[in-house]
Amino acid sequence: MLITTDAGRIERARQMGLLQPVSSAVLAKAVPAHLRDPDNNWFGFSKRARVILFNKEKLTAATAPQNYEDLADPKWKGKILIRSSGHIYNQSLVGSLIAAIGVEKTEAWAKGMAANLARPSRGGDTDQIKGVAAGEAELCVSNTYYYVNLMRSKKPEDREIAAKVGIVFPNQSNRGTHVNISGGAVAKYAPNKEAALKFLEYLVSPPAQKYFAEGNSEFPVVAGVPLSAELASLGAFKEDQLNARVYAQNNAEALKIMDRAGWK
Ligand SMILES: [Fe+2]
Incomplete structure (x- = not known):
């Protein structure tokens, strides 16, 4: 797997042929369209403005x-x-x-x-x-x-x-404000592709989304996840919908x- 910050880095990995696309209804539903690769090579799991x-x-x-x-x-x-x-x-x-x-x-x-x-x-x-x-x-x-x-x-x-x-x-x-991601992907030659995909799907579950918000002070990509008081204090904002x-x-x-x- 590859997990990293900034769409620029994970997209570079895709361009270098290091990733593989995955088909997942769970990820497609949970991750907003502008925060994932349109060809499903990588997905955002938390976001920063x-x-x-x-x-x-x-x-x-x-x-x-x-x-x-x-x-x-x-x-x-x-x-x-x-x-x-x-x-x-x-x-x-x-x-x-x-x-x-x-x-x-x-x-x-x-x-x-x-x-x-x-x-x-x-x-x-x-x-x-x-x-x-x-x-x-x-x-x-x-x-x-x-x-x-x-x-x-x-x-x-x-x-x-x-x-x-x-x-x-x-x-x-x-x-709207420019938002970027912390993202994840399945590596091209991953020996355990199914387990890797399961892990990515776990990352959009409410408990994992809460870890992101508490661990790295980023916004969860899934709406409705509880935020720390400090993160919540920033308030709601309009995001640029440009695809990452x-x-x-x-x-x-x-x-x-x-x-x-x-x-x-
Ligand atoms: Fe940073």
Whole structure:
């Protein structure tokens, strides 16, 4: 089996011929269509949204940018933190922008956003959140679980960081927020294919979905599964329904665009 995060990675495995399609009514019913490969080579079992987080002393949910597109507005010059373009989370996000607005507009957007960075990209999403909480920038882009993990941390200093930061789910008045997956697949030469498929089907059962929400602070893909108080506190949001394979396949193009835009 292969279990990994980000549709970009699991789609790469499919392209390399490492996976095999499976036919499962259970998976087809449980996993929303946009979170699985249309040819049934891989399936999402939990999901994360890539959101805008802001410093509550400087911005509110109303004054913060409302769309990914807004991050290129010169009004945010020197105020944004985001990890490097080399990271697959950004390649998938930009892959979704390519699908939504096309290559040309995405490149102009990437140039604008790269020009707005408070400092050259470094570190992971948690480092960007810490920078925002410390006032080094007004806002950042991060996956939801990093924020929720800080809220749920045993360390009081982590919880203080989370308390200084608010959240905007981008693009709520249009296509919805970019969501990505933690996914699973059956390997091409799996010696125990039936058992592997049974395990994938187990992963959409309510107890397993609850493990995801509690273990990795991601959203379960199956609706109605109980969430931790911290995860539930983020509230409901509209998801971009673009199929994960589409933005995954746009990853290479996305990286070229970000390179040309000067986003390191
Ligand atoms: Fe991560």
